[in-house]
Amino acid sequence: xxxxxxxxxxxxxxxxxxxxxxxxxxxxxxxxxxxxxxxxxxxxxxxxxxxxxxxxxxxxxxxxxxxxxxxxxxxxxxxxxxxxxxxxxxxxxxxxxxxxxxxxxxxxxxxxxxxxxxxxxxxxxxxxxxxxxxxxxxxx
Numbered sequence: 001x002x003x004x005x006x007x008x009x010x011x012x013x014x015x016x017x018x019x020x021x022x023x024x025x026x027x028x029x030x031x032x033x034x035x036x037x038x039x040x041x042x043x044x045x046x047x048x049x050x051x052x053x054x055x056x057x058x059x060x061x062x063x064x065x066x067x068x069x070x071x072x073x074x075x076x077x078x079x080x081x082x083x084x085x086x087x088x089x090x091x092x093x094x095x096x097x098x099x100x101x102x103x104x105x106x107x108x109x110x111x112x113x114x115x116x117x118x119x120x121x122x123x124x125x126x127x128x129x130x131x132x133x134x135x136x137x138x139x140x
Contacts, residue, residue: 078107
């Protein structure tokens with residue numbers, strides 16, 4: 001029968017074959033796996049640390065044509081509806097979890113620019129200014 005260290009090394013080797021890891025990460029994972037196997041062998045319960053690591057970096061998540069969900073990695077033009085339906089999360093909770101500033105849009109730049117141009121073409125800014133001016137005259 002294989003020793004615990006051999007089993008731990010096999011598990012870490014299998015994980016490292018699919019994931020790039022630094023030397024420090026390999027050593028840390030090897031020691032964590034060894035401790036878990038030793039606890040299992042003694043009949044103890046194993047505490048599992050679930051650390052929600054983002055599916056990708058913030059820099060990669062916010063692209064020109066697509067914005068990627070940092071939870072599941074799916075790409076789309078806007079995140080708000082996806083967050084609500086798939087992850088039952090508000091944009092505020094998402095921003096807080098991944099430390100995204102309020103100034104960062106949760107829609108792709110190309111999508112935002114397309115919507116902006118559409119509003120300009122329809123004259124929505126002019127109509128809004130006229131409506132505000134009319135409302136201001138009524139109050140006086």
